[in-house]
Amino acid sequence: MTSTAPSAVERYNAKDAEPRWQAAWAEQRLFETDNADGRPKYYVLEMFPYPSGRIHMGHVRNYAMGDVVARYKRARGFNVLHPMGWDAFGLPAENAAMERKVNPRDWTYANIASMRDQLKAMGLSLDWSREIATCDPDYYKHQQRMFLDFLDKGLVTRRTAKVNWDPVDHTVLANEQVIDGRGWRSGALVEQRELTQWFFKITDFAEDLLTALDGLDRWPEKVRLMQKNWIGRSEGLEVLFALVPDARAAAAQLAADGILRDIKVYTTRPDTLFGARFLAVAADHPLAAAVAATNPDLQAFIEECRRTGTAQAAIDTAEKLGFDTGLTVRHPLDPAWELPVYVANFVLMEYGTGAVFGCPAHDQRDLDFSNKYGLGNVPVVCPEGQDPEAFLITTTAYVEDGRMIHSRFLDGMTTDEAFEAVARRLEAEGVAKRKVQFRLRDWGVSRQRYWGCPIPIIHCESCGPVPVPVADLPVRLPDEVSFDQPGNPLERDQAWRNVPCPQCGAPARRETDTMDTFVDSSWYYARFTAPWLTDAPTDRATVDRWLAVDQYIGGIEHAILHLLYARFFMRAMRETGWAGVSEPFAGLFTQGMVVHETYKDAAGAWVPPAEIRFSTEEGERRAFHVKTQAPVAIGPIEKMSKSKKNVVDPDDIIASYGADTARWFVLSDSPPERDVIWSEEGVQGAARFVQKVWRLVNAAQAATGDGAADLALRKAAHRALAAVQDDIERLRFNRCVAHIYTLANALEDGLRGPVSRAAATEAAGILVQLIAPMMPHLAEECWTALGRPGLAAQAPWPEAEAGLLVEDEITLPVQINGKKRADVTVPRDADAKAVEAATLALETVQKILEGKPPRKVIVVPGRIVNLVV
C-alpha cells in the first residue's frame, strides 16, 4: 500500500514554480521558431489583442486554447509558429490623450509593456522574438507600401461617399459608434456628409470571396454562412424603362437635356414584369434631384428621407412613403403601357441602380406602398393548384414561385421559365442585360484620426493625388501632437502637412486621413513569418511556406469584418506579388466568452465578486457582502463587463492560484465554442486538481506493489492518452479535461492497490504529458520530480500502445423488447452466433423466455443484443 497522505510531500507552490519555468523556457529559447527548420510546419495564431492596458479573462481563454494546440503540435514534431503582437492603433489612445493629457504613443507602449508582462505570466509558448506592434513605423511602413501597390493595381480608389459625421468631435464615426442617431462620445446629432474617401475595392473579389468559402472546410459553418449572406450575391436583370416626354416641363426638360432618357432598374424578378404598377427611385437618385430642382415639395420630401435614413430604430417602424414625380415611363414589354414614377423612402441608392419597379402582388414593400397610394395590384404568379381566377392579393404579397397568369406570352410558364423568357426577349431588344449583383460594398478605409497608419499620398494642385515615393516611406506620424481642439491634429500640423509635390516640386499637402485599423489587422499574420524584414512587407518564399495559418482562434464578433477584410487583403497581396496564397486562415475556431454571475445589493448597486461571500442555507445558495454582511441578490450570468462589475481580473487569479489553475479552469467544463461560467467554486476545483496531480506524481514514485493491478492502470493511461490526443486535434478541450480526470482517478485507485513502481510512474508520466499543454508549469515540476531528463516542453508526445486500447472480453447490454434486462460478457472477437448462444444461456434471459424461443434476435457485434419475444 502506498500512502497519499498530504504530509508525505510539500504542497505544489505555483507562485514559486511558474516564474522559474518561464525563465527556463526563455533561457533555452524553446519557443523561438526557426524558418529554416525542415520539419512540417504548423502555424497557430490567436487574434492579437488591442493594448487596452490589462488582459481580461477572454484573453486568458483565447490564448490558453492556442497554447494547448501549439504545445501539442510541438510535441508531435511540428515546426510550430506561435507569435504574438499588438493591434495598437485606434481610438482609445486618442481618448486617453484627450482625457489624461498623455501622448497616444506613450500611452500605447506603456500598455503594451504591462500586457506583455501579464501574458508572460500566463506561461504561453510564444515566440516573443517576432513580436510586432501595428503602430510601429517598422510595421506601418510596409502597409503604406502595399497601399501604393494596391493603388497601382487598381485595387484602391478615391471617391465621394456618405459618412456619419460628428460635428462636435469633427470626425467620421463608424456605424457602431452612432447610437440613436447621436455620436457616442459627444452626444451630438450625427450628420450624413459627402466626403472624399479612399476605398479598397473588395467588390472586385466578391465572386471569389464567395465561392472560396466552400473550400474553407475547417471554418465554422456559421461563419461561412454569415459571410455568404454579407456578400449577398443575387442574379437578375438590369432593365431600361424609357421616360415618356410629355407636356410637363420637368420631363420634357430632362429628355431634352439628355440627362435621363430612361431609368435603369435592377430586378431579380423579371418574371413579374406584367404585375408592375409603378416605378420608384431613391431620394438620392439623379432623377429625383433633377425633378426637385423645380419642385420645392419634392425637395422637402427628399430632405425628410435623408433625416430618417440613418437611425436603425426608425427603419423598423418607418412607413413606406413616396412622392409622385408626375413623370411616367413606358413598360419595357408594352410601349403603350405607362407607369407612374415615384420617389420612395424605401429604395436605397447604394444597392442595384437606386431604382425599382413595383410589383405589389409579389413584393411586400411594394404592396404596402401600393395600398397606401391606391395603385392596385395584379397577381401574375399563382401558387400551384390554386384557381387563378380566385387568386387575389390584399395585404400579404405572394413571394413564392408558381405558374404565370395575367402575363400574356408568359401565361402557363413556371417562374424560372418566365424569368428566362423575359430576359431573352429584353436582351434581344437591347433594353436589358443580365446582372449579378452583390450586397457587399467597397471598403472605405479613410479615417479622420491621428492614431492610425497615414495614407501615403500627397495632394498637389496641379498633379492631383500623388503617391509618396517608396524611398520616402514610412510617412511617420508626428510625435508631438495636441488634442486641445476637437478634430484631427494632423490637419493642424502645418509642418507635417505642407510638403512639396513629389512630381512637380510645387507646394502641396499631405493626405491627413489615416487608415481604418482593420487594415492593420488584415495582414499581421503574414508579417509574423518574417517580421525582421526592413525593405519589404514579406519574403515570398517564407510567407508562402508558412501560410495559411493552420489554426486561427478568436471571437465570433470578428466573423465578418476582420475575417473578410483579411481574406480580401490576402488576395490583394497575391495580385501585387507579396504572397502566393489566397486564403489566410485554413482553420478557424471561434471561442465563447467568459461570463459571470452578477450581484446587486439592496440599494440596487452592482457588487463585484471579490466582495461577495456565499453560504448555503436550507440547500439554497445565498450571497452576502464581505464587509457589511448584508444580503446581496444573485443576478443573471452575463458577459464580464465593468459596468456590471462582474469582472474577475486574471492578475488576481494568477497571484492567488497560479496561471495553470486559471488556464485549466477556462478550458474545462464548457465546450470551447460556448460561453464558460467563471465561478469561485470552479477555480477552487481546478486548484484542487493541481495539488492532486502533484500528490499523485510523488506517490507514484513511492509505489511498491507487486504489479497485480498494473494492467488495469496501464490500460487506463493509454486509453486516456489516445482519447486526449483525439480531442486536442478537434479542439474539444473540455473532453480532454474529463479524460485526464478519469486517468487521475485511475492512478489514485491504482496506488491503493498492488501496482508496481514501473507501472505507477509510467501512468504518472503519461498524466504529466497530458496536462503539459494545458498546465505547462505544473508539468515541468512533475517532470523533474519523476526524474525525467530535459524539459516536459521538449518531450515528444508518447505513443499509445494499441494492445492496451482493446479489451479481451467485452460486456454487452442485453435488451428484451428494447429494455435493458441483463449483461452478457463475451470474447472481444465473438461472432453474432456465439453472442446469441451466450445470451440465451443467461439465467435471467431464460427466466423471462420461459422456455420459448425469442421471435427475433438482433446482435450488433461490439454493441448490443436485443431479443424480441
Next chain:
RNA sequence: GCGGACGUGGCGGAACCGGUAGACGCACGAGACUUAAAAUCUUGCGGCCGCAAGGCCGUGCGGGUUCGAGUCCCGCCGUCCGCACCA
C-alpha cells in the same frame, strides 16, 4: 420579417454512424482523520415505489419511423445569435 444554432439531473456538460442516458467536474448529503477548522480521504447523489432484490417513469411538448430514438422524420413551444426596406 429572413437566416442559423440550441433545448439532457440542482448547475456546467458527456453520449462517435440510431445501440447500457447522465461520463467528468461543480454544488449538496453522510462518514473518517482533527481539540477545531482547513486540507485530504471514503461514500451517496435524475424522479417515484420498495427493507432489499427489483420495478415503473424520464433527454422542451405532441405525433411518427424502427427490434431499439437524446440522436432520424413531421408539427408545435421556448431560448440565443446574425442580418435587416438588398428590389
